[in-house]
Amino acid sequence: MKLDLSFYTRENVVQISKELLGKALCTNIGGNVTEAIITETEAYAGVTDKASHAYGGRRTKRTEIMFSKGGHAYIYLCYGMYSLFNVVTNVENIPHAVLIRGAVALSGIKTMLERTGNKKFTNELLAGPGKLSKALGLHFSLTGISLLHNTVWIEDKDIMVYPENILATPRIGIDYAAEDALLPYRFVAKQNFNIVPH
Secondary structure (H helix, E strand, C coil): CECCHHHHCCCCHHHHHHHCCCCEEEEEECCEEEEEEEEEEEEECHHHCCCCCCHHHCCCCCCHHHHCCCCEEEEEEECCCEEEEEEEECCCCCCEEEEEEEEEEEECHHHHHHHHCCCCCCCCCCECHHHHHHHHCCCHHHCCCECCCCCEEEECCCCCCCHHHEEEECCCCCHHHHHHHHCCCEEEECCCCCCCCC
């Protein structure tokens, strides 16, 4: 079942980040459908979070979508090479977001391999936000797209990730964020999902 607006517009970005673990990130790009179970996320708490692109209320052409109501995609180009996919959360003008850092492939493997130039499937295919976006066709040109429609969306497939199976750590690659770099806002599902990709 596709997640509805009420999932995304809640206040607690950390809780949403945890609850996205085990959900299926789905895309239909050019008629090619791909699905992956989310296994790693990072929460970014908007204007008060020094690691957030919207820290201090910073609004640019790139970050403006973060200030919309939840349920949109914020996809930005990193190092001029990698598109990184984020889920915008909370209500309008509160720019919370969750970076999707890793996933386990569920369906559309042939398409994922073609997009990434890999000949053979391995568990590393979606390990890392850049790899994940490339495999699922999540290009930065799609930033701002609604997650309530049928191009990019997230589904609940009744996969439960229990609190004891969630590892919380500091976020990765944000040394510039001073004390906020130490916040335990990265979440990793430690359990084996026993998925047979196809």
